[in-house]
Amino acid sequence: MYPERVVRMLTRRFFVSPCLCGKQRCMTWKHLRSEPGPDFGIFQSRFDWLENPRNSHSLKAVVLEVPDWINVAAFTPEGKVVVVHQYRFGMRKTTTEIPAGIIEDGESHENAAKRELLEETGYSTDRWEYLGWVEPNPAFQNNRCHQWVARDVRRTNRQNLDDGEAIAVQELSVEEVRDKIHKGDMRNSLALLTLSRVLDVWGTSA
């Protein structure tokens, strides 16, 4: 390892990486060891001991091992957006979001998107388009959120909720969605990010 002063100087001035892998701006920390932490059901915690490439200082980090998630921006043939209202335990309030859920063990993210839309809302379609995936929280979660858009969705079934769910469904026009976002009535970051790929959510180019 280079002396810390030299590494700091190089990193600062030339943006070269303190990691020795050769890739520019790679800042990989050395993994020392891991230990499982408490299991919370919807995620499992893990402790990693890592070494800072900049100063060889070692650190204990908590990582949540979370299954991948899906988000669905669903549009009716009339161009309305299907939203879900549900009480969220984290924020302790009823939110307005888009259909979303957890990918089950061994399930494809495409199937999870179709299943969650159907279960949470009773809506379905055969017009699906994959938008991509994002990192919900790269700092302490290891999962991805896959983003789907469903077009020409129709109410074909009944909702099929778990005992642990209570969800109300509503169709909103794009203007109503934008208005809710503007008023602060839709703030779920992942829902907003998925919508931002298919709508001008902030009304900036309206």
Place this chain on the structure above:
Amino acid sequence: MYPERVVRMLTRRFFVSPCLCGKQRCMTWKHLRSEPGPDFGIFQSRFDWLENPRNSHSLKAVVLEVPDWINVAAFTPEGKVVVVHQYRFGMRKTTTEIPAGIIEDGESHENAAKRELLEETGYSTDRWEYLGWVEPNPAFQNNRCHQWVARDVRRTNRQNLDDGEAIAVQELSVEEVRDKIHKGDMRNSLALLTLSRVLDVWGTSA
């Protein structure tokens, strides 16, 4: 409480709320009790026992009590975006993001935004604009992420990193940012959402 069959029918067909507070589509669960869970330093866990208004089924939920966060979209006078490269323990890789951090106890989110930009990058400015706040994860986190834009930023100081940080700074043109997002080299959902308020990040109207 109404019979479950009636509540389900009303909720489904007319989007009335199963909660008795009178607000339409309020789905508030009854809070039964709470218990502290393990403390992870960067967040504290808590268990809540709640009662589903739809069917009176009770459930134990985990909530992470996380301090509020800030995100900063910082632009140089030339219109370049200041990005940070750092190894993220959750995703186990070096990411490209915008300056971000945790609001300290008693600190305002405005001050946290200014402090984090300065500490992580050495850049500063007096042109600050508040964009708003979003919910990183309303399902199991109780915190907000405040979004700021800083204009005409200049490198005025040295980086001031903790022992537990290693961050490389770079200025990217808007086109380079968009290219990185397009290639999947920038995927932090909160960073993308903050940028989406000031840039056409997906290149949809380009």
